[in-house]
Amino acid sequence: MKKEQVVNCQFSVWYPIFKKHTIKSLILPLPQNVIDYLLDDGTLVVSGSDHNTQQTQTNNNDSDAEEDIQWSDDETTTTVTAPEFPEFTSKVLEAINSLGGRIFPKLNWSAPRDANWIALNSSLQCDSLSDIFLLFKSSDFITHDLTQPFRQCSDQDSPDPVINYELVLRKWSELIxxxxxxxxxxxxxxxxxxxxxxxxxxxxxxxxxxxxxxxxxxxxxxxxxxxxxxxxxxxxxxxxxxxxxxxxxxxxxxxxxxxxxxxxxxxxxxxxxxxxxxxxxxxxxxxxTVQPSPCLSYRIPRDFLELSTGEDAYKLIDFLKLKKSQQEELEVEEEENAPQ
Ligand SMILES: Nc1ncnc2c1ncn2[C@@H]1O[C@H](COP(=O)(O)OP(=O)(O)OP(=O)(O)O)[C@@H](O)[C@H]1O
Ligand SMILES: [Mg+2]
Structure with missing residues (x-):
């Protein structure tokens, strides 16, 4: 398999050719700061509301690192924030809406099939950028696309072709x-x-x-x-x-x-x-001859550990954001259902 064959199988290359015969999809270029965010496993931004300084903490295996962060039980004094991408977020939301509100996300080649267990709905169905980020940040398949798409190619001596990374949003379809x-x-x-x-x-x-x-x-x-x-x-x-x-x-x-x-x-x-x-x-x-699901081995280990220990703060934040919005939805429902 040559590098060129891998290049040709990118979604944005084959989709225009076979558009009529496949699920409706939209392709958005992935900004470099979003790529950096997806690949970043250890940067933690902590800002305290009582003083306006930000501390950036890189996960560098320094055993004293945690002591530098002021964790507090008092919600008003310490907040942990993930970077935000307002322009990209609104483009993604607009695209999701135009595809009916529920999408299946991919990068140039792969979907985060190995990470569906982490989503609250245990599925790759997404309706927000937080959903997508949580899946992408938890997926080895996505990391493979971003870091070594040509690893198994036979023409290793030739230079790697330049890849423009893209977020692919596909209309959600219930496939049996x-x-x-x-x-x-x-x-x-x-x-x-x-x-x-x-x-x-x-x-x-x-x-x-x-x-x-x-x-x-x-x-x-x-x-x-x-x-x-x-x-x-x-x-x-x-x-x-x-x-x-x-x-x-x-x-x-x-x-x-x-x-x-x-x-x-x-x-x-x-x-x-x-x-x-x-x-x-x-x-x-x-x-x-029925066998266990091939993605079973991707479950629990590293991601869950990181989530529970807070080692990858962004992933934790995406997860908490999702939890929060789910809880808010529930509260609204409860209010709506409450007897008048
Ligand atoms: N639009 C969609 N809506 C719902 N489910 C989908 C959609 N597209 C794909 N799927 C489901 O997700 C699975 C994986 O999709 P896809 O083949 O695009 O991922 P992939 O990462 O390229 O997988 P592989 O590594 O096996 O090539 C499909 O087999 C299908 O079951
Ligand atoms: Mg595929």
Whole structure:
């Protein structure tokens, strides 16, 4: 896999080409100060209202560091504030509203799939920038996009292409996991299709194998084949309850992309392609083979520890902001429901 292939699979590259066949989305350039904020794990800004000075504390493993911060039980004397991005915030809110008020967030390549457990709704559904920040700051997948998008490329000697980071907001859509499939294309030929959520056995996938396979092949030949910048790539689709096929994402043809029930060895060697006429189709065949969710291992450890110890203050602040607004909503509801 070459760096150029990774560049081509950025959302803003493929979206304009396949706009008609995918979920409505908006792309906002990510300002550098927001990128810095997302990558910053240890800067804490403490301001006391009784004196107008700000103390900036960097997490530098100094065991005495905490002593410099004046924590207080009295809410009126000490406040902890995260940086604010008023202009960017209003652009994001406007975009969220124009997409119906609920969105699915991504960066150039990845969604924070490994961080959904931290959200109050345990989902990637967001309706504010605080929601998005909390997920992004807790996600290793997002950090990968920001810091080493070309790590697994074979042409390491060539200079890294310049990346303009972008926040992708996709209209929230309730996708039934059993309707999602990953499709592997080599030399512009659809060689393999796999059930995306291979951790579950879906009876209808098993029953509709032939129809699904045919629908995907048709979708590929009519709308995808020869229209992308590369001849090797992986695309994800969703087949809705009416049988209509939607494009969900495009991914590089290589190790960075999860090959699910295939192996990259099989896919690249031609072993799969040479076996039969049409694409190879794989799905989980029985409940016996059901596996734990691959994102399970991302839960709890570091983020929760940081949240509970307050090591990453921003994350804690985003979390508390969310808690606060949720509580306020509840209070309003209670007032509304209170007997007159
Ligand atoms: N607009 C949306 N609304 C709701 N859920 C979505 C939306 N888009 C994607 N999803 C869900 O999130 C999952 C991950 O989305 P997506 O493929 O865009 O992320 P990704 O980071 O590129 O994943 P991967 O690393 O596997 O390529 C999808 O399989 C789908 O279940
Ligand atoms: Mg993807």
């Amino acid at each position: 996991p059993g309707g999602e499939f990953r499709c592997f294309v080599k030399e512009n030929k659809l060689i393999a299709i796999c059930q995306r959520d291979y951790t579950q056995y879906y009876q209808h996938v098993f029953k509709q194998e032939e129809q699904t396979c045919q629908a995907i092949q048709e979708f590929f030949s009519q709308h995808i084949q020869y229209n992308f910048l590369d001849e090797d790539f992986v695309f994800d689709i969703y087949r809705d309850s009416q049988g209509r096929v939607w494009l969900i994402d495009l991914n590089p043809f290589g190790e960075v992309t999860d090959s699910l029930l295939f192996s990259w060895e099989e896919l690249t060697s031609g072993e799969v392609a040479n076996q039969q006429e049409g694409p190879a189709f794989r799905h989980t065949t029985s409940e016996v």
